[in-house]
Amino acid sequence: MNTTSWIDLNKDAQSGIETLRAHFKGHAYDPHWHDSYLVGFTEQGVQRFSCRRERHCSTPGTVFLLEPGEIHDGDAPSEEGFTYQMLYIEQHWLDKALGGLFENAPTDAQLSFARTLSHDPLLAQAIAQAFRSLHDGEMRMVNQAALDNLLTELTRQLHWRSRPLLDPRLPLVAHRARDFMHAHGTQDIGLDDLAKVTGVDRFRLTRAFKQAYGLSPHAYLVQWRLAQARQRLAAGEQPADVAMALGFADQSHLGRWFQRAYRLTPADYRKRCSNLPD
Known part of the structure; x- marks a missing residue:
């Protein structure tokens, strides 16, 4: 590895998600694959890599999405090198997280990325927020909120997400969640705790709370x-x-x-x- 290259790696104990921020000049890595989903974005410079038998160039703000088992490499075509942020997400965590976030998520809901690169500012922002929260070891509810937002953006185009969210429980959800936080706010409570107390999934919980109080539950x-x-x-x-x-x-x-x-x-x-x- 070039002496001017560096890697900053961490792992969130709760979710098992690895967070990686790295900078490379010249050759970055040989062809290889991971058994997890790779979700990240280029922060600086030009990141060039091969995947799905195509050559890709990711520029600042561009999101890259790789499924488990997809072979890829990496290098920097310009002298300045490139910097990127990446989340390594395991399938078993993803299955559980989607089921908790969306009541209507199919039990076999697996992510499949139509394109390796995406120019989606909202998704890039969600990745950056999740990275900062996990990498810095934030409180449990803050981490869950960041990951829920990431999953919301990643699944935005899936057909089952377009179903209506009519739910007669929602008017009371925000009040119950607020009362629970007032009673247990010094403890390491999570969005899953609030969802259990209110009887709705985390997606409906967050929507109801924002509508009632103008803030997300974690905020x-x-x-x-x-x-x-x-x-x-x-x-x-x-x-x-x-x-x-x-x-x-x-x-x-x-x-x-x-x-x-x-x-x-x-x-x-x-x-x-x-x-x-x-």
């Missing part, structure tokens, strides 16, 4: 935790204790979300909270 849970964090910090609690009490992985995890929302670190807020409007 609502994060905002609820941050509101609790503000109260605790204002009362003088230490950021590390607040993070532990509210279910964040650690103080830095709390800090990332806190700065996104308020442009302040938890420690800064604790010092200056008396001068900030609540």
